[in-house]
Amino acid sequence: MIFKKRTNAVTWQEILEGCLRREAKAQRQLFERYANFAKNTCLRYAQNEVEAEEMVSDGFLKVFDKIEKYDPAQPFEGWLKRLMVNTAIDYFRRNTHKISWVDVEDASQVPWVDSNYKDEYLMTITADEIMVFVQRLPMSYRTVFSLSVVEGYNHNEIAEMLGISESASRSNLSKAKAKLQSWISAYVVQQDEITHKHE
Template identity: 40%
Template sequence: MFFRKKKIEFSEEDFESVVRACLAGSEQAQRALFKQYFGYAKSICLRHCSSPEEAEEVLNEGFFKVFQHLDRYDPSQPFKAWLRTILINTAISHYRKNVKYTRDTVGLEDATYPKFDDNIIEKITADEILELVQQLKPIYRTVFILYVVDGYNHREIADLLDINEATVRSHYVRARARLQHLIKRSYPDLFPTDWGVQSYRQNEN
């Protein structure tokens, strides 16, 4: 004699019922939650990773942690914010396991790439910018995304990455400068013909 496992009822339109079903062990509810937030979660992982394959690895590991610690989620808070924090921390952990940190204290003056009007960035699509950001060195990309997109300040980033604040600032300036260089190289038509001369003169002053 055996007992059939009771089916856990939930509605995909009722988020709270999905969470309750996940907590009760419903694999169907877990799939529903994953499906609902897949696009949002993937966009976060892509920003923090060098390739779609790496992003998928972080995404899967992040959702594993979500289901593992779902009992810690506070329903009074936005689920997206909680999910975002887990995914960012997962991406940082992934970075720590796979990339060696450069623990230097290089000054801001070492970023010698030329400057240009930030309005140029507005002429490029989000996907195009993301493609260029993924070409940055992992530490530059991580600092840049945490600061510009995720809204962390330099002190918070330093704590997350276990490096000093001066290094964070240096990495951010270098990341921004390198990104500007990549935009210039990839989209030269967005720049005036005398841009190189003007930039050289600015650096000399």
């Protein structure tokens, strides 16, 4: 008779059941499995890695607290992502007193497209480089940009989530796009100049 060697690999079902029982070991295993995924989501809303890690920590506390509400028939990543985005919004709300909102009157003076910007510039830089520019945006611009462009929410939904007007959402997205286009244009031109100098 051949005996199968017992494997130490923990299944997703075992982790989930352990989390439902509030077992610290299972919670740690879930965190280790999804920490990078959660951090990548939070980085779109954070100014730096420290902020992102704070959002991730807060987010996983919500995960462990609300795990009974997760429907196992649905992909866990989608449920986790929604919780992390909500955590980023909560972080935003806690710091909203520091934010200077741009409203619709100022938006008319903001160009949607930088005159030096070309769409093909995006093909010449990496996702990590783009993320650096997104993180440089002020919190209000960064949050609205991520909710609109990355998550696909409309201005009415963003206004409701952040407790702002639709016009503020539109104008802050406009400002964010203008700043990103300006920075990317300058960066690509600079990289081209460096490349040509070394040819």
